[in-house]
Amino acid sequence: MAELIEGVNPTRMELLKLKERVKLARKGHKLLKEKRDALVMELFDVIEEARGIRGNVERLLREAFEHLIIAESVMGVLTTQEAAMSVEESVGVDFANKNIMGVLVPLIEAQREKKTVIERGYELRETSAKLDEATDKFEDSIEPILKLAEIETSVKLLAEEIEKTKRRVNALEYIVIPRLENTTKYIEMRLDEMERENFFRLKRIKSILAAREVTEAPA
Amino acid sequence: MSAKVAVIGDQDTIVGFRLAGIKETYEVGSAEEAAKNLKSLFQRKDINIIVITERIAEQLRKMIDDFEAKKEEVVPIIVEIPDKKGPMRREVTPLQKLVKRAIGIEIILGERGREE
Amino acid sequence: MRTPFEDIESKLLAKQIQALNKHLPRERKTLAELLKEEKPSIVCRDGSTHRFIKEELRKLSSLLPTYCHNKLRLPIYIELGPTEFGTGIARIRGEEECKLVNKILGVKPNGDKVFIYRPDIRKLRKELPTTTQYVFTLLT
Numbered sequence: 001m002a003e004l005i006e007g008v009n010p011t012r013m014e015l016l017k018l019k020e021r022v023k024l025a026r027k028g029h030k031l032l033k034e035k036r037d038a039l040v041m042e043l044f045d046v047i048e049e050a051r052g053i054r055g056n057v058e059r060l061l062r063e064a065f066e067h068l069i070i071a072e073s074v075m076g077v078l079t080t081q082e083a084a085m086s087v088e089e090s091v092g093v094d095f096a097n098k099n100i101m102g103v104l105v106p107l108i109e110a111q112r113e114k115k116t117v118i119e120r121g122y123e124l125r126e127t128s129a130k131l132d133e134a135t136d137k138f139e140d141s142i143e144p145i146l147k148l149a150e151i152e153t154s155v156k157l158l159a160e161e162i163e164k165t166k167r168r169v170n171a172l173e174y175i176v177i178p179r180l181e182n183t184t185k186y187i188e189m190r191l192d193e194m195e196r197e198n199f200f201r202l203k204r205i206k207s208i209l210a211a212r213e214v215t216e217a218p219a
Numbered sequence: 220m221s222a223k224v225a226v227i228g229d230q231d232t233i234v235g236f237r238l239a240g241i242k243e244t245y246e247v248g249s250a251e252e253a254a255k256n257l258k259s260l261f262q263r264k265d266i267n268i269i270v271i272t273e274r275i276a277e278q279l280r281k282m283i284d285d286f287e288a289k290k291e292e293v294v295p296i297i298v299e300i301p302d303k304k305g306p307m308r309r310e311v312t313p314l315q316k317l318v319k320r321a322i323g324i325e326i327i328l329g330e331r332g333r334e335e
Numbered sequence: 336m337r338t339p340f341e342d343i344e345s346k347l348l349a350k351q352i353q354a355l356n357k358h359l360p361r362e363r364k365t366l367a368e369l370l371k372e373e374k375p376s377i378v379c380r381d382g383s384t385h386r387f388i389k390e391e392l393r394k395l396s397s398l399l400p401t402y403c404h405n406k407l408r409l410p411i412y413i414e415l416g417p418t419e420f421g422t423g424i425a426r427i428r429g430e431e432e433c434k435l436v437n438k439i440l441g442v443k444p445n446g447d448k449v450f451i452y453r454p455d456i457r458k459l460r461k462e463l464p465t466t467t468q469y470v471f472t473l474l475t
Binding site for chain 2: 064104166
């Protein structure tokens, strides 16, 4: 049996107050459960998305490395490296948030100028078409990688919020509400007892008074 | 807010992402080197995303876990990718553990799953 | 008749509801306004900024006739709360909002409000992840 709230006076006022509190705590509990359920629903959808994207990243990178390894074998590792070093910076991220029930989930978007072969900056004469293909594939993988970062972070943040919400739901369900209910019952019991005691006390007083009347009555 | 992506990886991974236009790259040959670079990237305010290969990340698991547990902001986000040897098969990822705690269900985040 | 402590207690509940809705905007913006913004966003009650995905705004603008664009306020509220019929039921209010729900989910609105159930809530959230927002409220 759950505990009682300490220091509550067994009065009618207190009883009314407690009954109101139980009612409201139940409402609060239901609302929190709605939030928990909505969060779980969101998490499921994000997990589904994460699955597809991870697979996509894995596939794109596999292809990208295949092309790169061929390019290296055609051009030599050193030339490939030199070509890579001469490419200009072109990847930035636009970082924003969306707010899902208080969880600030990142929205990450690649800001990228997709370059033409000539704009890439490396000397065309020395490079093979394979290098361009590899470059294409690595470029293509950036967006899904950023999406993966976004989605995996969302999974993590939503999961954390679910844990927090669950703890609060459970605290209400297993501690707060039972304690309020028990205290309500306790006060009801005490009030009944007090009423009975009063009743008997009154009865006794009445009989004493009655007896006194009899003895004190003028003979 | 515009921010940067950094990559930590082996030689081929670095060449690949350099070609794709990322300049903030760190080629590492050992776990110590990777740890040193990762640590300094954690301090950088302009880096929002750190891409790291799974194989290297696995060697720095404790450091990454500690950082994830302690960081107060969402960024920098660490995202693990396969290297040229392909995706690593792992027992459970930290993310899976977290989801399991939250909703009590095992999930598989890879496309085919990591079990075979 | 309300007793004084009923008031105190319901203030506590009101506070809890407020805390559950901190992610709502201080002020909503119309679709027309947001379509003009370079990085469409609103400020939430918790002080954070909530970004809208442009593609979603475009989708909404294609679903609604142009004269409605300055009537639709975003985000659209999906009101969740315990009802006498059970949990997992949401209410969406507003003329434009109902039109959209009808177009996206094929659910017929009841005047200027519509009730939808979990599978439809999920579908709506998938279609409009940044332009809808949950609201927690006592529906009855």
